[in-house]
Amino acid sequence: MxxxxxxxxxxxxxxxxxxxxxxxxxxxxxxxxxxxxxxxxxxxxxxxxxxxxxxxxxxxxxxxxxxxxxxxxxxxxxxxxxxxxxxxxxxxxxxxxxxxxxxxxxxxxxxxxxxxxxxxxxxxxxxxxxxxxxxxxxxxxxxxxxxxxxxxxxxxxxxxxxxxxxxxxxxxxxxxxxxxxxxxxxxxxxxxxxxxxxxxxxxxxxLANVASSYLMKGNVSKRVGNNHNNIVPYQVFQCKDKPLMVACGNDRQFQKFSEILGMPSWSKEAKFKTNAKRIQNREELTDKIQKIMVWKDANEWFTLLSEKGVPSGPVNNVKEVFEHPQVQSRKxxxxxxxxxxxxxxxxxxxxxxxxxxxxxxxxxxxxxxxxxxxxxxxxxxxxxxxxxxxxxxxx
Structure with missing residues (x-):
């Protein structure tokens, strides 16, 4: 061929x-x-x-x-x-x-x-x-x-x-x-x-957005661990068994995430309603989320989030990567x-x-x-x- x-x-x-x-x-x-x-x-x-x-x-x-x-x-x-x-x-x-x-x-x-x-x-x-x-x-x-x-x-x-x-x-x-x-x-x-x-x-x-932020605004980005400088929540949360990455890329996804966590009121509160406000109140919101995430295993949360279209995935080691059904399916x-x-x-x-x-x-x-x-x-x-x-x- x-x-x-x-x-x-x-x-x-x-x-x-x-x-x-x-x-x-x-x-x-x-x-x-x-x-x-x-x-x-x-x-x-x-x-x-x-x-x-x-x-x-x-x-x-x-x-x-x-x-x-x-x-x-x-x-x-x-x-x-x-x-x-x-x-x-x-x-x-x-x-x-x-x-x-x-x-x-x-x-x-x-x-x-x-x-x-x-x-x-x-x-x-x-x-x-x-x-x-x-x-x-x-x-x-x-x-x-x-x-x-x-x-x-x-x-x-x-x-x-x-x-x-x-x-x-x-x-x-x-x-x-x-x-x-x-x-x-x-x-x-x-x-x-x-x-x-x-x-x-x-x-x-x-350097992508980090470069653009500096060149256009003079912002010197600093380390934020597994968080994101510009989006909240967009980070790793510790679950009952292992960490899970959650990436709420917009307000609609955050609304769904809040509902899955049993806290639908969060997406209506002024301090959490928009991404800009969530960045301002990052520590308070992420602390609240973390306290709930430890109730279930990472794959349990992943299943619930997947059903609602909220991006997430467990933090896998290399063994778990090659055992992942999608990786195996894709040969x-x-x-x-x-x-x-x-x-x-x-x-x-x-x-x-x-x-x-x-x-x-x-x-x-x-x-x-x-x-x-x-x-x-x-x-x-x-x-x-x-x-x-x-x-x-x-x-």
């Missing part, structure tokens, strides 16, 4: 998560993704706990639907092989520190000379320009610098990072969006281009063969196409797993050529 990107070849030099997760999505969409690492490995994510038979589960999460080869780009023969690959590639993704590709002689200007249609996407912490351009950028650092940590956590507690690499995840999505857009432009003009993705830029763009987990682990379970791509469904066709590759076969079949190199490259340390 045809896939959207099956005629696109991606050379993936990236490491850790933001770049690899982006190239993985391109692979999900049918692109031929060639993961390129140095002999002996380049990607530190392979060493990140926990492991299953020496394979990092972190690595497995970001590298399906790819092939893997090793090339030493510091060796003349390795660099030549890479440039030969660029001639027939569509996209190069890299996330080395700013300036590294230039030092290797593999800047966009060099790639463009061998293939004017090449699209090069560089993913870095701070971008290709500016006073911090050469600083290393890791997700928790960018959560801190980019303002996310300052608005996350309890009001009287310390600034808190989000428990997932959200800046990396968002950056991987922008990586894909930008590459698809560049491919579209190339279809129209015949020209490739360089893309500069900065994790800090992505994080700043994600969010795929099990595929793996050369050393037998089978691995991976979370599927969340996009569902009616005519071109996405599936996991390739396991996350072992280091350099496809090097020799790739060089023989794709580069027409003989066994003697490959042995020579090994001796030179080029592969």
């Amino acid at each position: 045809k896939q959207a990107l099956e005629d696109i070849r991606v050379l993936d030099l990236s490491r850790v998560f933001a770049g690899p997760a982006g190239s993985m999505i391109l692979g999900d969409l049918g692109a031929d993704v060639i993961r390129v690492e140095a002999p002996g490995g380049t990607d530190s994510i392979r060493d990140w706990w926990p492991f299953v038979d020496n394979e990092s589960t972190y690595y497995l999460s970001a590298n399906r639907n790819k092939r893997a080869i090793t090339l030493n780009l510091k060796k003349a023969s390795g660099k030549k092989l890479f440039l030969d690959l660029v001639k027939n590639a569509d996209v190069v993704i890299e996330n080395f520190k700013t300036g590294t590709m230039e030092r290797l002689g593999l800047a966009y200007s060099a790639l463009e000379k061998v293939n004017p249609k090449i699209i090069m996407c560089s993913v870095t912490g701070y971008g290709q320009t500016g006073p911090f351009a050469k600083e290393p950028g890791f997700d928790p650092v960018l959560q801190a610098v980019g303002g996310l940590m300052d608005v996350t956590g309890q009001p009287d507690g310390e600034a808190t990072r989000v428990g997932l690499p959200v800046v990396d995840i968002m950056s991987s999505l922008y990586t894909v969006i930008s590459i698809l857009s560049a491919i579209r432009i190339r279809d129209l003009t015949g020209e490739g281009q360089q893309i500069d993705i900065s994790l800090l830029d992505v994080q700043v763009s994600s 969010m987990v795929e099990e595929i063969p793996h050369p050393t682990l037998g089978k691995v379970k991976l979370v599927r791509n969340p996009v569902i196409f009616s005519k071109t469904p996405i599936s996991i066709k390739k396991h996350p590759p072992l280091l350099g797993e496809h090097t020799e076969l790739f060089l023989q079949q794709e580069m027409s190199l003989s066994k003697e050529d490959i042995d020579q490259l090994k001796e030179e340390g080029a592969i």
